[in-house]
Amino acid sequence: MLVSDFPTPQVLIDHGRVLRNIDRVQDLANAAGVALRPHAKTHKSPTIARWQMDRGAVGICCAKIGEAEIMAAAGIADIRLAYPIQPSNLPRLLPLMERATLSIVVDDAAVARTWSDGMRRLNRTLDVLVKVDVGFHRCGVNPDAPDILDWLRCIASMPGLRLRGLLSHAGHGYQAASAEELSAIARREVEILTTTRDRAAGDGIALDEISVGATPTLRYSVLHPGITELRPGNYVYFDRTQLSLGAASLGDCALTVLATVVSKPAIDRLILDCGSKTLTTDLARGFAATPGYGVVLTPDGSAIDEMFVIERLSEEHATVRIAGRTALGPGDRVRVLPNHACVVANMVDEVLLVDDDRVIDTLPVAARGRIT
Numbered sequence: 001m002l003v004s005d006f007p008t009p010q011v012l013i014d015h016g017r018v019l020r021n022i023d024r025v026q027d028l029a030n031a032a033g034v035a036l037r038p039h040a041k042t043h044k045s046p047t048i049a050r051w052q053m054d055r056g057a058v059g060i061c062c063a064k065i066g067e068a069e070i071m072a073a074a075g076i077a078d079i080r081l082a083y084p085i086q087p088s089n090l091p092r093l094l095p096l097m098e099r100a101t102l103s104i105v106v107d108d109a110a111v112a113r114t115w116s117d118g119m120r121r122l123n124r125t126l127d128v129l130v131k132v133d134v135g136f137h138r139c140g141v142n143p144d145a146p147d148i149l150d151w152l153r154c155i156a157s158m159p160g161l162r163l164r165g166l167l168s169h170a171g172h173g174y175q176a177a178s179a180e181e182l183s184a185i186a187r188r189e190v191e192i193l194t195t196t197r198d199r200a201a202g203d204g205i206a207l208d209e210i211s212v213g214a215t216p217t218l219r220y221s222v223l224h225p226g227i228t229e230l231r232p233g234n235y236v237y238f239d240r241t242q243l244s245l246g247a248a249s250l251g252d253c254a255l256t257v258l259a260t261v262v263s264k265p266a267i268d269r270l271i272l273d274c275g276s277k278t279l280t281t282d283l284a285r286g287f288a289a290t291p292g293y294g295v296v297l298t299p300d301g302s303a304i305d306e307m308f309v310i311e312r313l314s315e316e317h318a319t320v321r322i323a324g325r326t327a328l329g330p331g332d333r334v335r336v337l338p339n340h341a342c343v344v345a346n347m348v349d350e351v352l353l354v355d356d357d358r359v360i361d362t363l364p365v366a367a368r369g370r371i372t
């Protein structure tokens with residue numbers, strides 16, 4: 001079948017680009033001698049997770065238990081929950097531990113103690129990594145806290161828990177204003193983690209794993225010795241934000257949205273059928289200004305059509321401002337590169353796997369909406 005046979009809006013995944021993205025980042029990890037554990041929150045697809053593992057990934061990351069349940073049911077056997085899972089979820093974690101090698105993160109001693117108590121009662125052992133705040137100031141322990149070694153020693157001594165190492169997310173890299181700033185963020189992230197590891201080792205606390213994860217900093221993280229694991233997610237698809245941060249070229253971007261012009265109420269305005277329920281209201285970030293809610297591509301997909309700016313989204317409408325004249329009118333179709341691919345993938349039940357205009361397969365977004 002052809003893409004033109006399907007109604008719009010449709011989320012399209014370029015098969016060749018996805019595989020090239022997977023291979024390139026796996027090669028990068030292999031060359032650096034570190035493990036690759038992709039974050040599955042981007043694609044939410046056991047099929048794509050299997051492609052990643054077949055090419056060398058050691059396992060996957062998930063944000064929520066619901067995602068992990070879908071992946072484990074599909075046979076993914078090594079899963080890391082890189083999110084502060086609460087101990088009230090112990091009844092859901094136990095079946096997962098029977099299906100997969102499972103690890104979680106902690107950044108609170110009381111939470112870790114509750115996990116420890118639960119595991120001890122069941123005579124089980126749960127792998128944990130300590131989440132470290134490396135500058136994003138979201139989750140994570142403060143590595144400069146005067147009691148950081150006491151805190152790590154406490155976690156390491158808890159029965160039922162096995163402290164594996166340190167984990168971080170340099171999410172502030174998305175706010176970088178230049179490649180130099182991104183590089184500095186990646187370097188500082190590794191410095192913080194390895195310094196903390198070395199201080200802990202001097203105090204008799206073994207921290208074998210040093211795990212970092214963010215697509216924008218990925219290309220710089222591998223330049224610094226000390227890390228043992230990379231956890232990028234967005235790299236599998238890329239998007240306008242990654243393009244604007246220099247992490248990808250347009251030819252790397254595997255996810256686009258096929259949309260139809262449904263109205264042309266003025267010479268300087270088009271309406272597309274891909275509103276906020278498709279593109280989301282996430283704004284792009286990058287080294288230069290990135291206005292709008294995605295960009296319209298030229299008909300051959302080789303460039304961004306600068307004539308169009310998606311300046312407003314309603315639930316089912318994308319309002320496009322036209323700078324110039326266009327022959328596009330109701331019924332015509334365009335492809336849109338979204339600002340944030342991860343959220344777009346979670347908006348639909350399935351995506352079309354394509355090779356140019358030919359539809360190869362329909363992939364269910366099996367973990368869509370698994371927010372608990």
